[in-house]
Amino acid sequence: MTLAAYASDATASRGRRFTQAPARNRSEYQRDRDRIVHSSAFRRLVYKTQVFLNHEGDLFRTRLTHSLEVAQLGRSIARSLQLNEDLVEAIALAHDLGHTPFGHAGQDALNDCMAAFGGFEHNLQSLRVVDKLEERYPQFDGLNLTFETREGILKHCSHAHAEKLEQREPGGVGQRFLNQTQPSLEAQLCNLADEIAYNAHDIDDGVRSGLITLEQLQEVALFDDFRRQALTEFPYLRDKTQGRRLLYEALRRMLSAQVEDVIAASTSALVAAAPMSVEAVRLAAPLVQFGAEMRAKSQVLKAFLLKRLYRHPQVMHSMGQAQQVVRALFAAYQACPQEMAESFLVQPGVAGGAADAINASARVVADYIAGMTDRFALREHERLTGLKGASTDARLA
Numbered sequence: 001m002t003l004a005a006y007a008s009d010a011t012a013s014r015g016r017r018f019t020q021a022p023a024r025n026r027s028e029y030q031r032d033r034d035r036i037v038h039s040s041a042f043r044r045l046v047y048k049t050q051v052f053l054n055h056e057g058d059l060f061r062t063r064l065t066h067s068l069e070v071a072q073l074g075r076s077i078a079r080s081l082q083l084n085e086d087l088v089e090a091i092a093l094a095h096d097l098g099h100t101p102f103g104h105a106g107q108d109a110l111n112d113c114m115a116a117f118g119g120f121e122h123n124l125q126s127l128r129v130v131d132k133l134e135e136r137y138p139q140f141d142g143l144n145l146t147f148e149t150r151e152g153i154l155k156h157c158s159h160a161h162a163e164k165l166e167q168r169e170p171g172g173v174g175q176r177f178l179n180q181t182q183p184s185l186e187a188q189l190c191n192l193a194d195e196i197a198y199n200a201h202d203i204d205d206g207v208r209s210g211l212i213t214l215e216q217l218q219e220v221a222l223f224d225d226f227r228r229q230a231l232t233e234f235p236y237l238r239d240k241t242q243g244r245r246l247l248y249e250a251l252r253r254m255l256s257a258q259v260e261d262v263i264a265a266s267t268s269a270l271v272a273a274a275p276m277s278v279e280a281v282r283l284a285a286p287l288v289q290f291g292a293e294m295r296a297k298s299q300v301l302k303a304f305l306l307k308r309l310y311r312h313p314q315v316m317h318s319m320g321q322a323q324q325v326v327r328a329l330f331a332a333y334q335a336c337p338q339e340m341a342e343s344f345l346v347q348p349g350v351a352g353g354a355a356d357a358i359n360a361s362a363r364v365v366a367d368y369i370a371g372m373t374d375r376f377a378l379r380e381h382e383r384l385t386g387l388k389g390a391s392t393d394a395r396l397a
């Protein structure tokens with residue numbers, strides 16, 4: 001596969017933080033992907049909530065299946081744009097490694113708990129997992145991934161955290177948030193593939209759960225145009241028993257249309273900007289994008305999902321319970337750090353004063369909780385408080 005001049009070339013990588021000899025049979029980005037697939041954090045994704053709590057049903061997306069879908073969509077688009085598929089795959093598979101149990105509800109609760117100790121951001125945590133928390137090598141912490149994979153993993157970052165990253169690693173992955181420059185096209189693509197993936201699978205999971213209906217979805221043109229198109233072509237899908245096939249046929253067409261739109265709009269943007277290197281890409285405006293019409297339609301879908309699914313009373317109830325679990329765990333481990341697994345009891349050596357030591361010990365608790373799967377968090381909650389958390393009620397249909 002020939003890469004475009006603006007693609008990331010593994011042989012021109014900015015490299016790893018700890019120098020390692022090149023692999024014999026794999027490119028540096030293939031090697032990153034393999035390290036991610038073999039990591040403990042990756043295996044935990046299967047038991048972490050995407051939207052529906054992990055125990056609410058076996059067919060709902062989890063963070064793992066979501067990440068696989070992002071990788072699939074990303075690779076398809078990357079191939080058409082002559083971008084580096086291996087880098088896209090590595091970033092996509094790692095992009096959610098830092099997610100807490102219980103999805104965004106868990107992250108918000110942990111961020112609240114950490115407010116006085118530097119906060120908690122899941123993108124930053126994904127980077128922390130691959131840079132520090134994975135323990136797999138004798139010579140260094142983390143997975144020692146290439147700059148380009150780490151750059152893609154750090155999708156967002158607050159200014160304050162970017163400054164801290166820049167202090168630790170001058171010219172590293174924090175710099176672009178201070179300079180307001182862009183990441184590689186492969187990173188930009190993963191960002192959009194993430195959005196395309198969750199918009200489609202949240203419709204699927206939402207309809208499966210019974211919390212949203214095809215009738216409600218008629219207000220979303222991006223979906224409903226394809227539902228009508230499918231009905232025109234296959235009139236027997238009007239039969240009530242064919243709802244699932246109708247849903248998937250509409251979703252399939254919606255996904256294809258979005259993929260084709262990104263390829264067309266990004267190709268135009270690339271032709272216009274004509275970047276001749278990754279460095280030129282970083283200095284240009286964002287180039288992987290939807291066309292204006294698709295962007296607007298996607299916003300309508302997102303607004304629909306926010307209102308009808310993410311803020312559905314039943315989802316909010318589950319998430320409220322999940323937040324209480326996270327808060328209770330944080331308080332319990334803060335009060336009694338010895339309740340954490342043994343490997344978390346080794347406090348990091350902290351330079352500085354008492355405030356730094358307090359922040360560092362809170363960070364260890366946050367790392368421990370963030371790494372938990374939904375079910376481990378619930379078990380720990382029950383063990384430490386004697387209370388059942390979100391495990392028994394609020395089940396979805």
Ligand code: MG
Nearest residue numbers: 066095096194
């Ligand atoms: Mg994601």
